[in-house]
Amino acid sequence: EDKVVQSPLSLVVHEGDTVTLNCSYEVTNFRSLLWYKQEKKAPTFLFMLTSSGIEKKSGRLSSILDKKELFSILNITATQTGDSAVYLCAAYSGAGSYQLTFGKGTKLSVIP
């Protein structure tokens, strides 16, 4: 059974802190890993990772994939209250890579 596990499940930090969110996966025929941010409504896309060791960056957010150890991390530097959200990790698997298996998410709360 395909599995994506995120840790921690929740995290409270102060503005300005740096956080690291973890995602490990066990999926058949792994193809790619995606990170989403969800604030109250629909998940919005952050990153897609397919190759090991290549960092993807967008402003204060960055992510990297390790296909040997089967995990990914999402870093957020200089956190702001607007970063408060649930961060979802998901992996494509299977021969047709049609289906995404999601983790349960990490709820990040940034307090002033």
Next chain:
Amino acid sequence: NAGVTQTPKFRVLKTGQSMTLLCAQDMNHEYMYWYRQDPGMGLRLIHYSVGEGTTAKGEVPDGYNVSRLKKQNFLLGLESAAPSQTSVYFCASRDTTGAETQYFGPGTRLLVL
């Protein structure tokens, strides 16, 4: 370009009633998906479609049916609603080429009493 839209936004049903949730996308995407999201459970795939006229079961298909008669629409039906189907339902779509990003609709909140 509205992206992915869902109707209705919110609905209350009584146990045993039926309803259909509509998902529409204007991005000409081949793949469409229905998920449900429950507290502490993440997003779980109900059904998906890889093209007009095709559907397939996901992780939690029981109690739901789907149809994809037109490429831009994906319907999710509940024939006899149960309290266990109280959830937030998200539709998503994806292109077959290039990036494999799934784009999500705003969600439908369903309460079954």
